[in-house]
Amino acid sequence: MGELEIRAATAEDLPAIVAMLADDPLGAQRESPKDLTPYREAFARLAADPNQRQIVAVRADRVVGTLQLTVIPGLSRRGATRSLIEGVRIHAEERGNGLGSQLIGWAVEESRRSGCQLVEFTSDMTRTDARRFYERLGFTASHVGFKMQL
């Protein structure tokens, strides 16, 4: 396999990112890869927020992974800053080769660099393989995640 580069996403990466968001059991019902307009608008919002990092993993000029990291200041835990990981996706042809661990590892290191004391994320309970994967990477499944659609 060619060398892997992890870098900030650009607007040119959007078609590949959205294709990965949609190529997923849950994403298939939620995403609209044929209409990129809402994603372009969202990308502009991300680019304007210094606490956001949308990153891509690139191998042989192809986008093969992505995640979003948000840095969140806060008062609790003695004024701890935390980071939140969202939207982890690995290209179908790259699954099972350690790229997911590399991306999460990047997010943890970037969180440290950004002064975070805690990294967190939630995973849908239907993703039954996720738990062991994340526990192996050092995360603790200590919380219940609640959501409400508006």
Next chain:
Amino acid sequence: MGELEIRAATAEDLPAIVAMLADDPLGAQRESPKDLTPYREAFARLAADPNQRQIVAVRADRVVGTLQLTVIPGLSRRGATRSLIEGVRIHAEERGNGLGSQLIGWAVEESRRSGCQLVEFTSDMTRTDARRFYERLGFTASHVGFKMQL
């Protein structure tokens, strides 16, 4: 009971907010209400971030509740913006009178006003009363929440 006001927190509210963060089974081990320095520094970070709302509920000139709401743009779910609730605390003398529901209701409405399509938060699994409370307010306990301390 006197009238309730829900408003943005100011630096003057910090002693009362930190006292509530510490008056909690988990917070008691994590917070340092006698040293406000890290909280003052964190409050400055919150104040500088337009996607942050640290709010307080005030009754009869006393701070009786608080929560933090973060607005998070994103690509997934067709470019949906979400909001994250953290650090919900109710003063011991106000528990059980509906103030928690009012604070969460404020957060949901503020999320709508801010263009969010989703509200989310996690609750420590040891808070066994929380689940029924949040489900009654319309949240779904659909996710596992993972954390890693750095």
